[in-house]
Amino acid sequence: MEDICKKTTKSFEEMWPVLQTAVDRLINQIEGVDDDSCFTYEDCMSYFTTVYRLCAARQLRVENCELLYAKYKKVFEEYINSTVLPSLQGKKVELMLTELLRRWSNYKIMTMWLSRFFHYLERHFIFRWQLPSLEETSFLSFYDLVHDKINKQVGDAILAMIDQEQAGEKIDRALVNNTLAMYSEIGDVLRIDNENHFIGRMIKEHAAFYNDEAPNWIASSSLRDITPKEEKLHDIQTPSSKKIRLVSSDGDVFEVDYGVALMSKTIEDVIKSNPAGGSDSIPVFMSSNILAKVIEYCKKHTEASNPNYKEDMSGVDIKDWDSKFVEVGHQTLLDLVLCADYLNIKSLLDLTCATVADMMRGKSPNEIRKMFSLEAN
Structure with a gap:
């Protein structure tokens, strides 16, 4: 699986056939031509990621x-x-x-x-x-x-x-x-x-x-x-006690609670699709290091959203925790921005974007390019 943080060199014409395959399979299903060709979690994430890559291609x-x-x-x-x-x-x-x-x-x-x-x-x-x-x-x-x-x-x-x-x-x-x-x-x-x-x-x-x-x-x-x-897939309720496995682009498996996984609206959509594949593994096209950071953030914020969570008991204010969380290298921070957008985790995207904006404030374009190792164009 290819990491979404890495630029793709494939053109639209090269990537569209993946989506055309999805269309053809779907039509065959609803027309009763191929009832066994159900979409799996991997299929759903693959098609969504193809669209993401095309939409996120810089130039x-x-x-x-x-x-x-x-x-x-x-x-x-x-x-x-x-x-x-x-x-x-x-x-x-x-x-x-x-x-x-x-x-x-x-x-x-x-x-x-x-x-x-x-x-x-x-x-x-x-x-x-x-x-x-x-x-x-x-x-x-x-x-x-x-x-x-x-x-x-x-x-x-x-x-x-x-x-x-x-x-x-x-x-x-x-x-x-x-x-x-x-x-x-x-x-x-x-x-x-x-x-x-x-x-x-x-x-x-x-x-x-x-x-x-x-x-x-x-x-x-x-x-x-x-x-x-x-x-009526939006009516489906997923059990909070159930676990789901997120698989990184490196092949590492992270088992997390459903509640943690559902902080990602992208993953929530895939789960609600309820494909008949039966697997509880969802491929997430990012490196193990970045996925681990994202899971860490989601776990903490899921815990903090619990009505029984008390900051005085944990000894950590969630805002202070967020500030510590984004104390990472510039490239890691940019990768977190991309992954928060890809997974549609709004609070993480807001946090990382605000951090990047603070770092850019008062700096010239050249200084910003150097800071984040960006190309001149």
């Missing part, structure tokens, strides 16, 4: 981020055009709505996984340039390419089913409600009022009967939450 940072963002969007567009739309062609009424909901469920699973792999892009590039989030980008593609093509057919199918019920026939109300819920879900993310659009059509075309009934179709749905089990 190509913005260019790589732009390419990644465009590729992310293109992945969904290609999937919709090659798989989603063809599957809906020729289907009528209930069959079309059933297939649409199945495709939407798969699409959300695809969005969930890829947004985890590409999450570093969202934390910095998307936030800085105020671009649509990864979820919004995915939903926009679905809305633009699927909604615009079949919106009329979907509306006609729903109204036809409601007409059938009005005529005394039994219909699948759950199918109608879940379809409306799908449009509502897209509207919630994109701030588009699809739900009221459907209600408006129902009232306009069937004013006498639906003036009171139409809003109840949404409100009465007991199946409004159609989120599949795979997407």
Whole structure:
């Protein structure tokens, strides 16, 4: 495993195939082509780290981020055009709505996984340039390419089913409600009022009967939450007593409590992905020395966050402890900054960045370059 603190010489074209492999595997999974190809912790960290390396590359940072963002969007567009739309062609009424909901469920699973792999892009590039989030980008593609093509057919199918019920026939109300819920879900993310659009059509075309009934179709749905089990990963609770093994780029294994590991939002995302690989080992692409320092920090701050922790009993004030912690060499400090950013440990990133800023204060650019052994460019 390559240390993330070391610069990579690989280009975007050389690194993208790793992410394309992730996309291909994911599509095969949701399409049922390869049910056994589940993502492991190592897979998740490898894909996330590939995105991180591309986004963190010094002189190509913005260019790589732009390419990644465009590729992310293109992945969904290609999937919709090659798989989603063809599957809906020729289907009528209930069959079309059933297939649409199945495709939407798969699409959300695809969005969930890829947004985890590409999450570093969202934390910095998307936030800085105020671009649509990864979820919004995915939903926009679905809305633009699927909604615009079949919106009329979907509306006609729903109204036809409601007409059938009005005529005394039994219909699948759950199918109608879940379809409306799908449009509502897209509207919630994109701030588009699809739900009221459907209600408006129902009232306009069937004013006498639906003036009171139409809003109840949404409100009465007991199946409004159609989120599949795979997407509710944020609801999974990890046991605080369980241990997890973090593996450095040198191959050394560090066994830590879950609570300590979860100080890293990156690791938390990987754990919540709950891949079926079954291993409790997570590769962390940094040297053993730096990983040991990061774990030391996380252990101390996990301990200090415990309600039963008392500074007078430990004899150490946490702020004093932090000050001692960052009394390290310049290169080690810079590595800690990179690793805190990579692992998304905000308090450690704030601490190390503030320390670097204090060291730079009042110094010339040349002095700063010399201090941190930085290249002139």
